[in-house]
Amino acid sequence: MLRKVLNFFYNRRWELIFSTQDMQKYFSIRGKLMNNGIPSRTDFIDPSRKSSGRGGYAHNLIVTYNIYVRVNVIHRANEIIFHDK
Helix, strand or coil, X not given: CHHHHHHHHHCCCEEEEEEXXXXXXXXXXXXXXXXXXXXXXXXXXXXXXXXXXXXXXXXXXXXXXXXXXXXXXXXHHHHHHHHXX
């Protein structure tokens, strides 16, 4: 019983599987995951939205795209992303 409860919460965790600053690669990987029925989440890191510390804002910085998948499908997602041709 305890094992089932722990597995339930463990499988709900999301792990980072891919990170890129290339928008085309980001959409390609998200498309592969979606086409194979793997749910994913994305986190965008945009330095231009953070203060540069000098009273202004940082401009012309690159956005980083992080793609997360659930722990219970991470092996399958890796196969799709890195070994699918």
